[in-house]
Amino acid sequence: MRDNMLKLLATLLLLSSYANSEKFNFTNYALYRVTPSTAEELEILNSMLSNPQLDFFEDPVSVNEMVSVVTSPGYRKTFDDILKANSIDAEVTIENIQTVIDNEKHGKYIQRNVQSMTWDAYYPLEDIYSWLDDIAADNSDIVTIIKGGQSYERREIKGVKISHGSGRKSIFIEGGIHAREWISYATVNYIITQLLYSEDPEAQAAARDFDWYIFPCTNPDGYVWTWTDFRLWRKNRRPVGTEFGIDLNRNWDSNWMLKGSSNDPSSDIYAGTGPFSEPEASSLAAYIESVAENMEMYISFHSAGQMLMVPYGNTTDRLDNYEDSVKIARRAISSLTVRYGTQYVAGNVAEVVYEATGASTDWVKEKLRIPLSYTYELRYLGEYGHLLPAEQILPNNEEIWDSVLALIREGRALGYFNSASIISGSFASRSRF
Ligand SMILES: [Zn+2]
Incomplete structure (x- = not known):
């Protein structure tokens, strides 16, 4: 996977961490599952790999093989438009990543037990x-x-x-x-x-x-x-x-x-x-x-x-x-x-x-x-x-x-x-x- 999004996020985080040490907030960042069905669609996805608004969890390498992609809130509409204009099969699997993170269950270990x-x-x-x-x-x-x-x-x-x-x-x-x-x-x-x-x-x-x-x-x-x-x-x-x-x-x-x-x-x-x-x-x-x-x-x-x-x-x-x-x-x-x-x-x-x-x-x-x-x-x-x-x-x-x-x-x-x-x-x- 590649991303310049993390670069952007890390920079933002670095800046904000000087002010206060807060967790990066993923509100309205969405997770997409995208499946290219032709070589052309694969090409389009690959052309977006270095887009700083996207974070590909996998490299798009094969036709009919899904990839997971995180989009920033500001880029989501553009991303949707590109997918739609090229008829690329995609579904949103997480609408708001921050909600999922907030609901992630953290255990508390009791020492010596x-x-x-x-x-x-x-x-x-x-x-x-x-x-x-x-x-x-x-x-x-x-x-x-x-x-x-x-x-x-x-x-x-x-x-x-x-x-x-x-x-x-x-x-x-x-x-x-x-x-x-x-x-x-x-x-x-x-x-x-x-x-x-x-x-x-x-x-x-x-x-x-x-x-x-x-x-x-x-x-x-x-x-x-x-x-x-x-x-x-x-x-x-x-x-x-x-x-x-x-x-x-x-x-x-x-x-x-x-x-x-x-x-x-x-x-x-x-x-x-x-x-x-x-x-x-x-x-x-x-x-x-x-x-x-x-x-x-x-x-x-x-x-x-x-x-x-x-x-x-x-x-x-x-x-x-x-x-x-x-x-x-x-x-x-x-x-x-x-x-x-x-x-x-x-x-x-x-x-x-x-x-x-x-x-x-x-x-x-x-x-x-x-x-x-x-x-x-x-x-x-x-x-x-x-x-x-x-x-x-x-x-x-x-x-x-x-x-x-x-x-x-x-x-x-x-x-x-x-x-x-x-x-x-x-x-x-x-x-x-
Ligand atoms: Zn790994």
Whole structure:
């Protein structure tokens, strides 16, 4: 996604924040779901990408593929006129974004009561971090607090390691690299609770059989900013001239700046001054590398669009173990559908979303040779943008957990996660490539 609107808004916000530290107000900003049905319509949408009055949550890349667009109140009529004049299929899914933000349900975590984090509300960073501490204290035999690095504003990237003993294969999970994608934090936290408290034998086996490294908030500065100042903030918070922020999922040292990235600091997909210029990405990468030896699967959670994707973001070529990865993903999304009928699509990043490089999931695959690397785009299909209603948190979490268990199950069926075969060498996952 690109936007100069955020640039405009950020400038306005910066100006206003000198006067008083108020949240940016999205009154009468509207969310549109627009679906181009011809190459010409696609072209028209692309010509509006840098319009400062619009904020595209996705790049318009394919005919018949919807994109979510935020419009400023002052531009709405013009936008409507353009859509109408060109017969472009569009519907307004949120009339007034501020109303949705005002009604977003915020939870209040009660310290030392891990059950007080519930799945019908969103929680700020300090609550999530307190909860992680309490989770570790309550399960001190198997849970340790881990530090994945530090943010630009020197916040800790805090996570948990869940381990029933050393020498196991490991699975790494990250959420929140894009600050405004609030459902990703809730999803990751829910996975932690299932690994620790579920009575389902398959969940218990998953907890027992792997070392889990889990980080719900990999962009803590950005996340705090979404609570205090600007709900739809995506990047980190490094000042760059008069602009702010680098897209942390374009900053990893894998085909950096090759595709779907920007060298313009005002862009929401600004990739930074070089690979790993940002402490969040570089320190987390160093941590991942330090524990990569037995890592078999890496999962990154984002919103929205209901997709489960495999590397790489720069090509639709079927590289490495593409066939296995996609086969496992397809089976996982059919498990995901069982509970609530939610339909996901699976495929390579470049084929199901748009070309984009410098992402964490490409880096772990390319540089660390982690066999299975997945990116989820969680609910929904454009109705809510990044403002998924709180009543959908639990069903989202449940269906995602079903699918994560299926990734493990189907991975095993194809010879992954198999210590014995590693020893024999014949199925050594790292020699697949
Ligand atoms: Zn994202």
